[in-house]
Amino acid sequence: MKKRILVVEDEDKLRRVLELQLASAGFDVDKAASAEEGVKLADRADLVLTDLKLPNMDGLQLLALIRRQNAQVPVIVMTAYGSVETAVESMKAGATDFLLKPFSLDHLMQVVHKAIEVRDLRDENRLLKQELGRRYEFDNIIGRSQPMQEVFATIERVAPTRATVLLAGESGVGKDLIARAIHFHSPRRDRPLVKINCSALPENLMESELFGYEKGAFTGANATKPGKFEQADTGTVFLDEIGDVPGAIQVKLLRVLQEREFERLGSNVTRHIDVRVIAATNQDLRAALEQGTFREDLYYRLNVVPMNIPPLRERKVDIPSLAAHFLRKLAPDAGSRVTSITDAAIEKLMAYHWPGNVRELENVIERSLVMCTGTQLDAAGIQLESAPRPRAQSDQHFLPEGLTLDQYEQDIIREALRRADGNKSQAARMLGLTRNALRYRLAQMGLEG
Ligand SMILES: Nc1ncnc2c1ncn2[C@@H]1O[C@H](COP(=O)(O)OP(=O)(O)OP(=O)(O)O)[C@@H](O)[C@H]1O
Ligand SMILES: [Mg+2]
Structure with a gap:
């Protein structure tokens, strides 16, 4: 199907040259000598080529009007040499590309073809998105x-x-x-x-x-x-x-x-x-x-x-299949016999906020595989990098959901011990406690004194 290009240019001679060139390249051409005329033709255009300096209304205003009618159409603005700032302004306002006058017809055609190609791509992409949901791997x-x-x-x-x-x-x-x-x-x-x-x-x-x-x-x-x-x-x-x-x-x-x-x-x-x-x-x-x-x-x-690409915490449904993928990929190299992962383990992975995203998940699975001796990876075997943090911003200085202050404190103490490889002096330093204060808390937790 032939594409239709709208040319908005008040200078008769240039408008004529553009029309001839585009028509001979196989496009249907609509032409307008003013912004007002242009607006009327904008909704049937596949691409708009407009001058920035027009009588009555400037190209930027025209651009805004066109965008309101036809949000997807690529708009290329033509502007006098030496006004690069205006060109940048128009890109900000939603123009697709710009041409600095005077430009060669070759360059014009390059810019036009590129804009149309990108537009087609985005269209097809939108169509594809509509029929999604079949492919879970690429x-x-x-x-x-x-x-x-x-x-x-x-x-x-x-x-x-x-x-x-x-x-x-x-x-x-x-x-x-x-x-x-x-x-x-x-x-x-x-x-x-x-x-x-x-x-x-x-x-x-x-x-x-x-x-x-x-x-x-x-x-x-x-x-x-x-x-x-x-x-x-x-x-x-x-x-x-x-x-x-x-x-x-x-x-x-x-x-x-x-x-x-x-x-x-x-x-x-x-x-x-x-x-x-x-x-x-x-x-x-x-x-x-x-x-x-x-x-x-x-x-x-x-x-x-x-x-x-959104962070992993915003697409947690990906976690189970990612975990399974890393398990398959990493188990042989880790010399691990693990072939499956329990629901409880998946739940634990889903509850975590993954600041390091997929890379962190890969590392966690690898470390857990190394430590796990059985054939099934269970929640206890999942070695997260740190204690789970609250998820929402507004919860930042509050307890994770479902935990009491005592439980939370105990989690942190266990995590400190884990990071310190069981060394109590080192764990105490991390927590800002004396060794005795840490021992007292451990005793309360039933974890020796
Ligand atoms: N969707 C995914 N499926 C499988 N593996 C993934 C996926 N996303 C990331 N990974 C793996 O996670 C690790 C990190 O990914 P990658 O290096 O591509 O991240 P990045 O965005 O480039 O990070 P950085 O900004 O730090 O460079 C890699 O080992 C990669 O193979
Ligand atoms: Mg990278």
Whole structure:
């Protein structure tokens, strides 16, 4: 089916050129010389291309009106060269992309095709979400919960494309795993997947690591070395901890994302590469945007397909199948005979709040397997990392549900002893008690004096 593009441009000549170009590329074109006319045609458009400076009403107001009528339609704004701030403003207001005038027709077509591709992707994704509930595993990624089902559907839809993906979620929720799944389901699966941990490198090293350097670029540069982006050419770059990238490097990343080009340190030869970018963050990038530590333009380039992976405590229905999965996976290596897990043990896992998410669950299962001598893992054999904490924020300074103060105190004392490997002096220090005070409490608990 032909897609319909609405062009809103008050300058007759440009409107005509755009119309001809889009029509010859196979689109149906609606045209409007003013915002008022544009609004009337917006709801049947598959994409809107609008000037920002229009008589009577500016493009941003028009954008807001269009969004009210047709929330999903991609809107590309055209703006005069030198007004990048306005372009960023319009992205914030919900524009899909922008074109700085004057632009080439090639560039126009690239931006249009990209916007339509992303739009189709999101549509299909929505359809897929509606018929969810059949698949509880994607490769080795386990998840029955609604949010994980959506993650699987999104992986399936984005993997075949080159769209940039931004994975957001707390540490240990599975961002690495998902990034790999996207790469290995993409046409690039036989090409390199290069991971760059942006928090591990100081700024000066990061630049040479990412973009490479020429011999003599700096002291110690004894030979020419290609950077990670070059290594990843025709493949995928996974930028982990993207929130930690220093400002100077953000500019260069933006250029790679936008133009797919860069220079090695100490070289003036511009290199072109073909990479697919997946980025991940465990910080709230929106907060970084507000504080001005993360560039807005880079954020919008990265956030083409956002994927938010919720913490494990918000999708506890995933716990039983994850536990079973880790048991199958880890028991042989741990030399364990365990083949099943009791309901009571599952209940204990479900009651915990999992600050370390799936990674912590994996560790807990592994440790419990090592300690367990039988063939069944029971609640007593589950070695949690710390005493269960209250779940809700408002309960933060109160007792966990169902416990008395005495019981809670006893739990903490047992936990301290466990952490101290039974050493009472050490446990007493952890609790801020003298050794005698601890002995007195232990005696009360019937655990010797
Ligand atoms: N849904 C899942 N199914 C199976 N295993 C999982 C799942 N999610 C995470 N894991 C496992 O948990 C561990 C942590 O996952 P991963 O390294 O992908 O987390 P992350 O989000 O990248 O964490 P960080 O922000 O600390 O880098 C890995 O061993 C991974 O295999
Ligand atoms: Mg990770």
